[in-house]
Amino acid sequence: MSHNTAIEVVWTVVPTILVVFIFWIGLKGYLTLATPPGDAYTVDVEARQWSWSFYYPTAGVDSDELHVPPNVPIQLRMRSVDVLHAFFVPAFRVKNDIVPGKLSGLWFEATDPGRYQIFCAEYCGEKHSDMLSIVEVHPSREDFDEWLARAGSFPDAMPAAERGEILYKKKGCIQCHTLDGVESTGPTWKGLWIKEADRRQATRIPVLVDGDMKEIVRDEAYLEESMKNPAAKLARSKEGYVNRMSIIRLKPEEIIYLIEFIKSLGE
Amino acid sequence: MSLSGANPQTAPPPAPGAVGEASNYLSHARGPLSWLFTLDHKRIGVMYLVVILASFLLGGIFAMLVRTELWTPGPTITENATTYNKWFTLHGAVMIFLVIIPGIPAALGNFVLPIMLGAKDVAFPRLNLLSFYLWVTGAVCFLLSLAMGGIDTGWTFYTPYSSKYTPTMVIPALSGAFVLGFSSIFTGLNFIVTIHKLRPPGMTWFRMPLFLWGIYATAVIQVLATPVLGITLLLLIMESTLQVGIFNPDMGGDPVLMQHFFWFYSHPAVYIMILPSMGVVSELISVHSHKHIFGYRFIAWSSIAIAMFSFIVWGHHMFTSTQSGLMNTIFSAITFSVSIPSAIKIFNWLATMYKGAISLTTPMLYALSFIFLFTIGGLTGLFLGTLSTDVHFHDTYFVVAHFHYTMMGSALIGMFGGIHHWWPKITGRLYSEFWGRIACGFVFVGFNITFFTQFVMGSQGMPRRYYNFVEQYTSYHQVSTIGSYIMLVGFVIMGIYLMQSLVNGRRAPANPWGGNSLEWHCTSPPPHDNFASPPQVGDCYDYRGWEYDREIEGYVPRTA
Numbered sequence: 001m002s003h004n005t006a007i008e009v010v011w012t013v014v015p016t017i018l019v020v021f022i023f024w025i026g027l028k029g030y031l032t033l034a035t036p037p038g039d040a041y042t043v044d045v046e047a048r049q050w051s052w053s054f055y056y057p058t059a060g061v062d063s064d065e066l067h068v069p070p071n072v073p074i075q076l077r078m079r080s081v082d083v084l085h086a087f088f089v090p091a092f093r094v095k096n097d098i099v100p101g102k103l104s105g106l107w108f109e110a111t112d113p114g115r116y117q118i119f120c121a122e123y124c125g126e127k128h129s130d131m132l133s134i135v136e137v138h139p140s141r142e143d144f145d146e147w148l149a150r151a152g153s154f155p156d157a158m159p160a161a162e163r164g165e166i167l168y169k170k171k172g173c174i175q176c177h178t179l180d181g182v183e184s185t186g187p188t189w190k191g192l193w194i195k196e197a198d199r200r201q202a203t204r205i206p207v208l209v210d211g212d213m214k215e216i217v218r219d220e221a222y223l224e225e226s227m228k229n230p231a232a233k234l235a236r237s238k239e240g241y242v243n244r245m246s247i248i249r250l251k252p253e254e255i256i257y258l259i260e261f262i263k264s265l266g267e
Numbered sequence: 268m269s270l271s272g273a274n275p276q277t278a279p280p281p282a283p284g285a286v287g288e289a290s291n292y293l294s295h296a297r298g299p300l301s302w303l304f305t306l307d308h309k310r311i312g313v314m315y316l317v318v319i320l321a322s323f324l325l326g327g328i329f330a331m332l333v334r335t336e337l338w339t340p341g342p343t344i345t346e347n348a349t350t351y352n353k354w355f356t357l358h359g360a361v362m363i364f365l366v367i368i369p370g371i372p373a374a375l376g377n378f379v380l381p382i383m384l385g386a387k388d389v390a391f392p393r394l395n396l397l398s399f400y401l402w403v404t405g406a407v408c409f410l411l412s413l414a415m416g417g418i419d420t421g422w423t424f425y426t427p428y429s430s431k432y433t434p435t436m437v438i439p440a441l442s443g444a445f446v447l448g449f450s451s452i453f454t455g456l457n458f459i460v461t462i463h464k465l466r467p468p469g470m471t472w473f474r475m476p477l478f479l480w481g482i483y484a485t486a487v488i489q490v491l492a493t494p495v496l497g498i499t500l501l502l503l504i505m506e507s508t509l510q511v512g513i514f515n516p517d518m519g520g521d522p523v524l525m526q527h528f529f530w531f532y533s534h535p536a537v538y539i540m541i542l543p544s545m546g547v548v549s550e551l552i553s554v555h556s557h558k559h560i561f562g563y564r565f566i567a568w569s570s571i572a573i574a575m576f577s578f579i580v581w582g583h584h585m586f587t588s589t590q591s592g593l594m595n596t597i598f599s600a601i602t603f604s605v606s607i608p609s610a611i612k613i614f615n616w617l618a619t620m621y622k623g624a625i626s627l628t629t630p631m632l633y634a635l636s637f638i639f640l641f642t643i644g645g646l647t648g649l650f651l652g653t654l655s656t657d658v659h660f661h662d663t664y665f666v667v668a669h670f671h672y673t674m675m676g677s678a679l680i681g682m683f684g685g686i687h688h689w690w691p692k693i694t695g696r697l698y699s700e701f702w703g704r705i706a707c708g709f710v711f712v713g714f715n716i717t718f719f720t721q722f723v724m725g726s727q728g729m730p731r732r733y734y735n736f737v738e739q740y741t742s743y744h745q746v747s748t749i750g751s752y753i754m755l756v757g758f759v760i761m762g763i764y765l766m767q768s769l770v771n772g773r774r775a776p777a778n779p780w781g782g783n784s785l786e787w788h789c790t791s792p793p794p795h796d797n798f799a800s801p802p803q804v805g806d807c808y809d810y811r812g813w814e815y816d817r818e819i820e821g822y823v824p825r826t827a
Contacts, residue, residue, distance in 0.1 A: 015606070015607055019606055019607065022649055026654040026656060026657075029654065030599075030654035031592075033655060084428065084522060086587065090663075096658075097588050100427065100517075104589045117737065119730045123352075123425070123428070125419070125433070128352075128733070128734075129735045129736065132737070242434070
């Protein structure tokens with residue numbers, strides 16, 4: 001027997017009905033995923049090569065981890081400063097791409113306190129697999145509010161250089177700048193700054209400025225300029241004199257703390 | 268299908284074992300120039316087979332580098348993330364553009380198609396040779412790209428990373444893909460015309476072997492979809508060099524637009540990869556079960572349906588790309604339509620085997636592997652076509668596993684099945700059945716260990732394209748890597764016994780398997796002109812005109 005119309009029709013129609021059903025289930029779930037409730041708590045997300053920054057607009061606070069209260073719908077408003085990224089929390093089954101030039105979003109409501117992995121889920125270059133963070137779901141709203149009140153500030157007694165060291169990790173500088181002299185994606189911070197007393201004898205470092213090589217003094221002004229405008233004066237990194245750094249939002253005092261930290265590293 | 272009841276052939280039967288004694292296409296002319304300037308579709312097919320298998324070796328080396336690096340969560344064999352990113356990019360680009368897309372049509376289709384039609388050659392032999400040299404040029408561009416440090420963009424070249432941020436030089440690779448596209452277009456054009464115009468008297472469309480339906484549907488996609496890739500690659504080159512701004516948001520451009528252009532070709536492209544393989548499987552299942560194919564018309568129409576639907580589902584690669592909910596809904600709904608013709612083929616093949624006299628030859632083992640692996644690959648596609656589940660699975664190892672089950676476990680397995688099925692015809696030699704089965708076993712077992720693990724790992728959240736990974740995924744990665752080494756053993760064994768068959772394999776009879784399509788009616792290897800006179804067309808799936816002859820270990824026309 002080389003064909004049987006009845007069987008062939010059955011095994012065409014039955015799978016068709018099954019897949020329509022599967023599509024329908026998928027659509028229903030998707031509509032829920034794609035529709036944030038009106039009263040959601042908003043957090044801004046900035047994605048860049050290769051770190052995350054979460055900004056709480058009502059409190060004016062930046063954090064490198066996403067802290068949320070429990071049992072509250074959370075809406076993320078996401079932007080990229082450079083290439084495509086994607087925000088993915090496997091435990092919550094949520095994901096969305098982050099496209100430069102536009103805002104994208106997703107929402108979730110976390111019910112179980114704990115710390116959950118955040119991955120970048122759209123290939124974004126060298127350190128794509130190191131672009132990690134954490135969602136911390138607080139046990140209660142009060143606990144979260146307490147965290148939020150403390151999150152924007154350092155302990156009063158903490159010296160500036162120590163604050164800088166914390167920012168070195170929180171702001172993602174650690175992804176590209178080493179502290180031990182090893183060449184990486186960005187210039188190493190070891191020996192990046194020279195004490196004023198030694199500046200006359202010290203070798204000036206070569207930097208690329210507008211396509212020309214110049215030699216400059218390694219002072220605070222140079223450090224501050226490079227943090228605000230990485231492409232202005234390019235020091236040598238692993239790949240030579242190229243810029244891989246996107247513009248990272250830094251408050252004036254954060255720049256000071258980072259400079260103090262670099263100064264503390266010595267030669 | 269009605270039975271013609273005709274004799275398998277009108278020309279005098281080849282004398283049993285009379286192989287290589289008469290002049291054949293290999294001995295017809297000698298010397299490198301007779302190959303480099305040949306217009307013989309058989310020689311062109313052989314040249315393609317050699318370079319495609321060499322490319323498979325190259326792509327496979329990158330795969331082994333990737334899997335070995337992933338043995339530990341941190342750096343394993345390289346300290347450099349960019350190096351790893353280049354390995355997975357090159358693995359994908361080489362396998363897709365140099366191996367799987369040209370794969371069966373170029374290496375097997377070129378050889379078998381005209382003979383299956385009882386024709387002397389394809390419709391445009393010179394265009395055929397040009398297609399081959401375009402492939403070579405594209406491959407040289409890729410090698411040039413390698414020499415210049417390789418690329419790290421992923422084979423998908425998403426913007427703005429590939430157009431503005433990557434430190435690697437993308438132009439040689441983009442150019443290579445562009446040139447390869449023309450090789451594909453011209454091959455498709457050639458095959459369409461050949462099938463339309465060179466069928467012999469009596470071979471209506473519905474009397475063609477199903478392999479040719481697969482090749483035909485593939486050729487239609489090649490001709491219609493590949494130009495879109497060409498334009499996309501040109502736009503990317505312009506964007507990279509001239510910073511035109513079409514994909515650059517700083518200049519008002521849209522990065523997601525590039526994804527639409529890219530997937531408009533690359534989704535149909537995956538059907539370029541699978542349709543010929545399904546065509547091969549139709550031949551293998553029927554011949555090696557010694558039973559008429561079941562449901563010929565449905566299988567033939569399903570190839571056309573798959574080709575048509577393949578053009579309208581590309582957005583399912585972009586469900587989390589910020590594409591609108593409406594687009595997502597439409598693309599998800601249509602995506603399911605593609606699953607139905609594929610499922611029908613599986614049912615028809617199983618019905619073909621039912622009550623057949625199954626020979627577990629090496630080609631049959633590959634065909635059976637295809638059925639198992641494609642079932643898994645196809646079913647997991649349903650999870651990915653479903654909107655809510657895709658949000659979780661997108662860009663995880665679940666997707667990686669899905670496309671390896673379909674592209675490698677199905678398309679490539681079908682290609683290797685076809686290589687083993689037609690090897691005696693192409694080379695005039697037999698390989699060791701014993702080692703053939705062993706190698707197939709290693710490949711099958713190794714494949715499942717490598718990739719089934721990745722479904723689980725992906726559903727646990729492991730993202731793809733990750734050089735480092737977090738500790739909790741370590742055992743999955745290690746199991747997967749072990750599987751890849753098992754597969755490697757299988758392919759090494761295959762390489763050895765195939766080489767050995769060329770050196771001193773037993774001479775092949777004209778019809779080792781008992782098939783009835785026209786390629787089994789000429790000697791192994793075929794004469795230069797394929798047939799002395801146009802052969803008579805019968806039912807290519809009616810095997811009753813052949814009987815097994817123990818002496819030559821092959822099939823001869825039944826005399827009773």
